[in-house]
Amino acid sequence: MLRTVAMMQPYLFPYLGYFQLIARSDVFVLGDDLQYVKGSWMNRNRVLVNGQPKLITFPLKKGHLTECINRRWLCDDFEREADILMKMLERCYAKAPQRDQVLPLLRGILHHPERNLALFTEHSIRSLCAYLDIKTPIYSGSSLGLPARMDMQERVIQIVHRMDGELYLNPIGGLELYCPARFRAAGLLLRFLRMDDITYAQFKHPFVPSLSIIDVLMFNSRNEIKELLQRFSVVEGQEKRATLSPA
Known part of the structure; x- marks a missing residue:
């Protein structure tokens, strides 16, 4: 099987x-060395x-938009x-079937002493992967x-090469962002x-789709999540074709 590399910004409870x-x-x-995007x-x-989706936010110190x-x-x-x-999670998921297993996990993540956003998020992702028995090595871009x-x-191409990768795997939402021909030209x-x-x-x-992994954890056992x-x-990407501007 081809050695596969993936990359994403560090998201909190994605x-x-x-x-x-x-x-x-x-x-x-x-x-972690990519630009922070407000509202992401x-x-x-x-x-x-x-029964309804509710947005939760982790407040940040003020910073420059380009940081x-x-x-x-x-x-x-x-x-x-x-x-x-x-307290909100304890209340909202009080009757969820996996509450007793998941709340201690979340409590440990939220009370981690790190305050740097990237490092705090990295710790949360590693903790969740350990809980789900995901053993993929994780590196920071920086x-x-x-x-x-x-x-x-x-x-992305440089990162895949440095990781001795042969294939780059991206979420489907980035279908329009990357060109298969450019990756092939780089041997990927x-x-x-x-x-x-x-x-x-x-x-x-x-059912409410596309909620945080918190919701998945609360309603599904570890074996069910596996x-x-x-x-x-x-799926394969789409070849980008040059288009002519109207005369």
Whole structure:
């Protein structure tokens, strides 16, 4: 099987497909040296509250819009924010079947003393992978010594080469961002992971998709999640064709 490398920005408690990507790869790289994007999933996510999705946010100290993720910090009173979030999760998932196993895990993650956003997130992802028995090696992009300013596709290609990879695997949402021909020219294959349509019981409410991994953990045992981690397809990218501007 081709040695597969995947890379994503470090997200806090991301959706199931993020962990499918890690589990399917031979090497996973956290893009901690990429630019922080306000309003992204880097410091927020969604959980289930009374049958409806609710946005949760991890407040940050003020920072410049162009700063990298690893130069952003959680707010000074994050310990209080973590306590508030834990109480909300305890209340909203009080009757969830996996509550007793998952709440201690979340409590340990939220009360980790690290305040750097990238490092805090890396610890959370590693902790969740350990819980789910995902053994893929995880590296930080900043450890690879790449230039701060690079074309995104070239950055990915360089990372795959440095990890002795043969195939780059990206979430399906990036289908329009990468060109298969450019990867082939660099001696690499490009593929995309598409998560299946997955549902599971969320109390007696209609299913709400695309929530944080927190929701998946609360309603599914570890063995059940291991099965969900296999429910995806890997597809090829689309060749980009040059288009002529109208006369």
